[in-house]
Amino acid sequence: MKQFIDQLGTTHTFEHTPSRIVSLVPSQTETLFDLGLEDELVGVTKFCVHPFHLKATKTIIGGTKQVNVAKIKALQPDIIIANKEENTLEIVAQLKEICPVWVTDVLTIEDSIQVIRDFGNLFNKRTDAQKWIQKITFGLNDFYEFIKSKSAQKVAYFIWANPYMVAAGETYINEMLKLNKFENIYDFNPKYEGRYPEVIIQKMRIQGDPELVLLSSEPFPFADEHAFELGRHTHHARTVFVDGEYFSWHGTRLVKAFDYFKVLHNTL
CATH class of the missing domain: 3.40.50.1980 (Nitrogenase molybdenum iron protein domain)
Structure with a gap:
């Protein structure tokens, strides 16, 4: 036994x-x-x-x-x-x-x-x-070396539309954002309840005004019209489609995630 x-x-x-x-x-x-x-x-x-x-x-x-x-x-x-x-x-x-x-x-x-x-x-x-x-x-150690020369950027990470929902604090996604020096504007925001709260996109500017709006490939299939709509509610944010598996899948997927993150940063 x-x-x-x-x-x-x-x-x-x-x-x-x-x-x-x-x-x-x-x-x-x-x-x-x-x-x-x-x-x-x-x-x-x-x-x-x-x-x-x-x-x-x-x-x-x-x-x-x-x-x-x-x-x-x-x-x-x-x-x-x-x-x-x-x-x-x-x-x-x-x-x-x-x-x-x-x-x-x-x-x-x-x-x-x-x-x-x-x-x-x-x-x-x-x-x-x-x-x-x-x-x-x-x-991980190799990625730490890679990322230390990068500047921090404010981001919002969207996982759903109609209604719009984001990854907030106390989530694995948020940990992956931190690893990438992405400062989540919805991290531990007391105005929101839950780890994946619904958000009012018209308030994005006053709630953090992200430099990057990240649209996850899962669980919702975001399209260009979502990117355009979200972009309108920031000052100058760049809207980027990202592979949600690398931000939300744990376990052995991490090995591939570090390489994906490097490619992502090199395209930003």
């Missing part, structure tokens, strides 16, 4: 290393694959698009907010991997009736590294996990 503690502080006990995994989180599906656990993955969400072939070879159990409980139960999983932000309390409570539900809680790069470390211990992939952690550590 082995005991492991997830990022919510829940203790899980296993007689054997879990060998049938259902993942409810796209970034964690990618991380599990990168740790050499493709064969152990039996169920994934319709949003688990990396690597792309998993959607054809694994059972799709729904999305991140709505899952097919019967389908998951039929897969007879040993463990279900969830995330505090991506999945609901109701889903986790339901699925605990089937098997242990491991819940991650990722707000920082260290939290992201801990996910990899935990998966390495949990699934007996410690060597693979350590290799990825080393890659991330090397990439």
Whole structure:
């Protein structure tokens, strides 16, 4: 019998290393694959698009907010991997009736590294996990060298339209913005409630007047008309479409994120 503690502080006990995994989180599906656990993955969400072939070879159990409980139960999983932000309390409570539900809680790069470390211990992939952690550590130190010569810029990071919503403080996205020396005008703004608040774009000038307006590729498909509309409500902000996966996906995705961020800065 082995005991492991997830990022919510829940203790899980296993007689054997879990060998049938259902993942409810796209970034964690990618991380599990990168740790050499493709064969152990039996169920994934319709949003688990990396690597792309998993959607054809694994059972799709729904999305991140709505899952097919019967389908998951039929897969007879040993463990279900969830995330505090991506999945609901109701889903986790339901699925605990089937098997242990491991819940991650990722707000920082260290939290992201801990996910990899935990998966390495949990699934007996410690060597693979350590290799990825080393890659991330090397990439992070290299990026620190790159970014230190860059000037800070005020930004607003939009994730939705109709209504317009942004990433605010206490989010992983906000940590990625800080890493890039992007000062989020909605970071810990007491006028807003929640980590992804609705905002009145007509007030952007008086609420920070960003130099950059970043439009995430997910979860909303922003188009040129959104960029034009948002740009009108700043003084001289540049509106930039960004790949949301590199700002919001944790785990092994970080290795690719550092290179993406460099390219982004070199185009600004």
